[in-house]
Amino acid sequence: MSYKALITLELDSEEEAKTVYEAILPEARNMPSERTRAFIIRDGKEIRLTVEADTSSSLRAALNSYLSWLSSIVKTVKYVREVETYGRKNTS
Numbered sequence: 001m002s003y004k005a006l007i008t009l010e011l012d013s014e015e016e017a018k019t020v021y022e023a024i025l026p027e028a029r030n031m032p033s034e035r036t037r038a039f040i041i042r043d044g045k046e047i048r049l050t051v052e053a054d055t056s057s058s059l060r061a062a063l064n065s066y067l068s069w070l071s072s073i074v075k076t077v078k079y080v081r082e083v084e085t086y087g088r089k090n091t092s
Contacts, residue, residue, distance in 0.1 A: 003059040007049040009070065016077055017045045023073045024049070027066070036062045 011017040021042040028038040028049070035054040040047065049066060053059035 002052060002054065003056050004050065004052045005059060005063055007051070007063075007066065007070070009047045009049070009074075011045050011047070011074070014045050016081070017042055017047055019077050020070070020073050021047050023077075024066070024069055027069060031062075033058065033062075038062065038066070 009017075009020070011020060021040065024047075025040060028040045031038055035058045037052045039050045039052075042048075049070075051059060051062045051066060053062055
């Protein structure tokens, strides 16, 4: 039996989507496990990530990793955009 999940992420701009896509692409190309496969495409402002696995626990582990990576990448991209637009935030 095979397990499959689709994550669709819509970003604010095509430029932002391209940056996120390029940052996550190496992870999809070089999966550390033979039990899990990932495919990623970008269409305009949208990124679609499909994760397939042989077991539900492998799928869960891969999804946890991808969601964590995507969250970090998106937060970083948005922070950099904000700094470029408004200058450095005062974090103290």
